[in-house]
Amino acid sequence: MQDEILKRTVKPSAPVVSLADVKLDLRVDHTFEDTLIQSLIDAAVQYLEAPSGVLGKAFITQVWEMSTRGPDDDCRIYLPVTPVQAIDAISYFDSDNVEQSLTVTDFHLYGDENWAYITPKNDVEWPDLFDRLDAITVTFTAGFGAAESFVPETIRQVVRLLVTHWYINRSAVDTGTIATEIPMAAQSLIAVNRKGWNY
Structure with missing residues (x-):
């Protein structure tokens, strides 16, 4: 985990x-x-x-930020609050410990009401990350509806x-x-x- x-x-x-x-x-x-x-x-x-x-x-639409050290061995970042409606933003700290932004449309969102994860599209790779607990932050909207x-x-x-x-x-x-x-x-x-x- x-x-x-x-x-x-x-x-x-x-x-x-x-x-x-x-x-x-x-x-x-x-x-x-x-x-x-x-x-x-x-x-x-x-x-x-x-x-x-x-x-x-x-339950009702709400917005969350989840920070983690980075993706798992399958290049996935799992989101612990579901169902996920949308990915709103992805930011990271590069190898120089400078905060950068990623393009949300470069990533796939998979899941249902029980699980969800994001992973890069085929022609995209995760960037090099600085070693910190909040190396990547994913902002996402969750809930069944408004x-x-x-x-x-x-x-x-x-x-x-x-x-x-x-x-x-x-x-x-x-x-x-x-x-x-x-x-x-x-x-x-x-x-x-x-x-x-x-x-």
């Missing part, structure tokens, strides 16, 4: 599930618990979403199930044991959407 530095530079601009939809699930028609419910929605998304969540995927309607319904349902469960069983949230207090229905949907292949 490649060494990497990963940073999200643009956060999603839309929710995975709306507060209003979750309140319908909970049959809550008042507003004095909106802050609590929204915090549970945020916790559910964080529990599921890339880079550290159990699904390892980005609105919640693009996110698979099974993922959105997991978020709603988790929020409902934690709202009803607040002791799990209060004691910090939410990661182990997952209802079986949510576990099944998590298994369906978990990344099936990792590098």
Whole structure:
């Protein structure tokens, strides 16, 4: 596995599930618990979403920067947050430790919602790199789409199930044991959407 530095530079601009939809699930028609419910929605998304969540995927469109020492032996750089919509920029430090830019169209992007990597086109080679952890930085856009309607319904349902469960069983949230207090229905949907292949 490649060494990497990963940073999200643009956060999603839309929710995975709306507060209003979750309140319908909970049959809550008042507003004095909106802050609590929204915090549970945020916790559910964080529990599921890339880079550290159990699904390892980005949901709503967002932008990431990943820096690494360089490509692997197959001339590939794997991107840990998927699905990748586009490569926005590629920069590197040359052999003199001067930052340079590469032409994005000189590279192929391969992948699906479980994995992604870039590699040079046939007539292109990776440049000589300075020996540093952030020798190459790839800026990329990830996520299923710009609105919640693009996110698979099974993922959105997991978020709603988790929020409902934690709202009803607040002791799990209060004691910090939410990661182990997952209802079986949510576990099944998590298994369906978990990344099936990792590098």
